[in-house]
Amino acid sequence: MPKQAELLQGTLDLLILRTLELCPLHGVGISDRIEQVTRGVFVVGPGSLFPALHRLAEKGWIEGQWAALEKGRRVKKYALTSAGRAQLVAEKRSWRKVAVAMDRVLTEEA
Amino acid sequence: MQWITRAKALWRLLFQRQRVEDELDDEVQAYFEVLTDRYREQGLSSEEARRAVRMKFEKPEQVKEKVREARAGALLVLDALLKDVGYAFRMIRRNPGFSAAAACSLAIGIGATSAMYSVTDGLLLRPRQCRTARRSWRCLR
Numbered sequence: 001m002p003k004q005a006e007l008l009q010g011t012l013d014l015l016i017l018r019t020l021e022l023c024p025l026h027g028v029g030i031s032d033r034i035e036q037v038t039r040g041v042f043v044v045g046p047g048s049l050f051p052a053l054h055r056l057a058e059k060g061w062i063e064g065q066w067a068a069l070e071k072g073r074r075v076k077k078y079a080l081t082s083a084g085r086a087q088l089v090a091e092k093r094s095w096r097k098v099a100v101a102m103d104r105v106l107t108e109e110a
Numbered sequence: 111m112q113w114i115t116r117a118k119a120l121w122r123l124l125f126q127r128q129r130v131e132d133e134l135d136d137e138v139q140a141y142f143e144v145l146t147d148r149y150r151e152q153g154l155s156s157e158e159a160r161r162a163v164r165m166k167f168e169k170p171e172q173v174k175e176k177v178r179e180a181r182a183g184a185l186l187v188l189d190a191l192l193k194d195v196g197y198a199f200r201m202i203r204r205n206p207g208f209s210a211a212a213a214c215s216l217a218i219g220i221g222a223t224s225a226m227y228s229v230t231d232g233l234l235l236r237p238r239q240c241r242t243a244r245r246s247w248r249c250l251r
Contacts (some may be wrong), residue, residue: 026140027141028144028145045167045168046138046142046167046170046173047167047168047176048176050138050141050174050177051177051179051180054134054177054180054181055180055181057119058119058181059115060115060116064137071147073140073143073144073147074136075137075140075141076137076140
């Protein structure tokens, strides 16, 4: 298993928003999706996932809804709100800016 | 409309505390059950599956505590304020005599001070309305 990268502050919010852009998911689903897409670089445990989910829900960017799972389990599925969609667009843009800037610094010729 | 969402969240946190707490409990519980189910599907017994989840992830109680901390923020201030106000009222009710004495001494103190200041202000600080010393006794009367 590759060593897990440390999450930068604010990165987790963006990861979650982006993951929920595709479809509503419950907690385990979000963790799974992030781990799959980043090929295990980011592993989000419940101790960081749930605080982030509740923070985002409080800001009105995502919304939780109880849904039935197979075998009679009930889980809370989170979906992006329209405010969340707008936020995601803004955060994507600022993240790209940071990424480009960091890349410039790292590839600068001496 | 974002402030409405926030206000609603704050309202729920303050006045429907038990429901918020129960829902968080259900939610975290469900998360761990889904994980346990997954281990069970891999052929582990229920007990083994539960143990595997306990080993690999944080405990549900820790997760809930972290959520509570994340939600706090501005709420903590409000919460402390409400608690203080509640405490104050309880103390007033428990000790009515003392509270009345305290209120009276405050009232007398504030009354006396403002009376003194009004007199000082009126007599000494404001410029008198007359120009000559001769007429000044009339002003003072």
